[in-house]
Amino acid sequence: MSQYYTSGEFAKKAHVSIRTIRYYDQKNLLKPATHTKGGARLYTDQDFAKLQQILLLKYLGFSLSDIREMTIGSGDKQLLRNSLQIQKRLAEERLEEMKNVVNAIDSTSQALDRNDQVDWSKMLNLIHLTSMNQSLSMQYKNATNISARIRLHRDYSVNKEGWFLWLFSNLHLKSGMKVLELGAGNGALWSQNIDKVPAGVNIILSDISEGMLADAKNEIGAKPEFQYAVIDAQKIPFADNTFDLVIANHMLFYCDDISKALQEIRRVLKPGASLVCSTYSKRHMREITDLVQNFNSNIVLASTNLYERFGLDNGKQILSKFFNDVTCKKYHDAIEISEATPIISYILSCHGNQNEILLNHYQEFKQYVEEKVSGGFSITKDAGFFAARK
Structure with a gap:
């Protein structure tokens, strides 16, 4: 038979006040398992497990309304x-x-x-x-932040093919090719297309972060086609004329010296081989920036406008100094969403000052975003890739 605790015993066991136990009952957070004939509340060890979860979430800063949605039994x-x-x-x-x-x-x-x-x-x-x-x-300790961005695009984009499937289909991989991806991140380009990778391809996934590569290995698993290496794109440790294809997916704009990185990429490509490098324009995700700045005009989601360093509007000019036959292909898509949590995760994953400002205003910001997206929220996407031949 279940052991029952009175409100006093239950409160003492959890190191909280009886008033707290009663308050959680009134707020429909934690109902007693049963009552005595006289109407006194009685609780079980299962209720204690739920109370521990409530107390933990409260300590982490969640509101009681948030906790009500997330506690045991919600199923989500x-x-x-x-x-x-x-x-x-x-x-x-x-x-x-x-x-x-x-x-x-x-x-x-x-x-x-x-x-x-x-x-x-x-x-x-x-x-x-x-x-x-x-x-x-x-951003580069592991793939937590990049995954938050990927989830928003993956789960709420209008184009159901998905960025990584689309980009992969444009690589035209063939057996025997030797491929280098710079800034591979969590390896999503490959983990999402693992069944389409042709046998006999030699793929080296590189990143400047060991944590990123560890996440990529976990996602892809033990596959003989893949090798992993910590590499700085501005100093690639391979001989001249080594690769049939180099991929730089949304990473060139992070390089301190883009020209030096492009010189290195050209050096390690075989004659006639190609670089595929993706980026975006100033129009990309603009509604996210407007959203946070309307909440607080001091918020800056990026310390640098990356598209100004290497974007769709200036990428061809930059690449043409090092490569031939530079072409651009756009990815047609948008985001339609009516949920706040994925947008907030995306915002907090950015490398600006937003977290410093939002630390003490999270609940207010969450309510603000919920109100803005409740009737549906559209986000512009303007991304694509350049293909350039050595």
């Missing part, structure tokens, strides 16, 4: 998983922010020890600047 594990990832991201950002505060305090203390004049505004700027830089570096 994906909602819980996505929401937890958002809170994890916010917690990571808070940790980084606190590290920046510690560094600023140390710098200020050292200035005082030297009897130097303390520039307080400089110390505050140091915190903000290092927050931006560390936010960018966090």
Whole structure:
């Protein structure tokens, strides 16, 4: 038989007040398993497991309405998983922010020890600047952030073929080809097309991040066609005329020296072989930027406009200095969505200052996004790839 606890015993077991237990009952978060004949609440160990989940989610910063949707019995594990990832991201950002505060305090203390004049505004700027830089570096620890972006495109795009299926179909792979992908990320281009990879192809997936490559290996599995290597695109460790195809999917604009990367790519390509490199324009995902800036005009989702470094509007001009027969092919698509969580995940995955600003305003921001997308929300997509021949 189940062991029953009175409200007092149950509250003591969970280290909360009886008032909290009663409040959760009133809010339909945690109903008692049964009542005594006199109407007193009685709880079981199963109820205790649910209470532990509620307390954890509350500690992580979820509102009671959020918790009601996500607690045991909701049946929506994906909602819980996505929401937890958002809170994890916010917690990571808070940790980084606190590290920046510690560094600023140390710098200020050292200035005082030297009897130097303390520039307080400089110390505050140091915190903000290092927050931006560390936010960018966090993108490359593993594939968590890139996966958030992929999920938004995968699950809510109008074009059902999907970006990775479309791009793969334009690679025209053949047996015997030697292929290098630079900035392979979590390997989605290959994991989503694994059954279409022809036998006898030798594919080297590279990234500057070991964490990214680890995620790619997990996604693709043990396949003899694939090798993995940590590589900087500006210093490719392969001999001249090695590859039949080099792929740079949305990565060239991250290179510090794009010209140097293109020189290296040209060097390792065989004569007549091709580079396929994708990018987007300033029109791409513009509604996301407008959404966050209408909430707070100080939010910047990217410290650099990547499309200005290498985009659809200037890519052909840049590539033509190093390659022949440069052509562009557009991917026709848009995003239609009426859910807030995937958009918020996408926003928090960006490498701007949004997390620093939203840390203490998350519930307000969540409600704002929910209201904006409830009747349907359209997002422009303007992406494609260039094919360039050596």
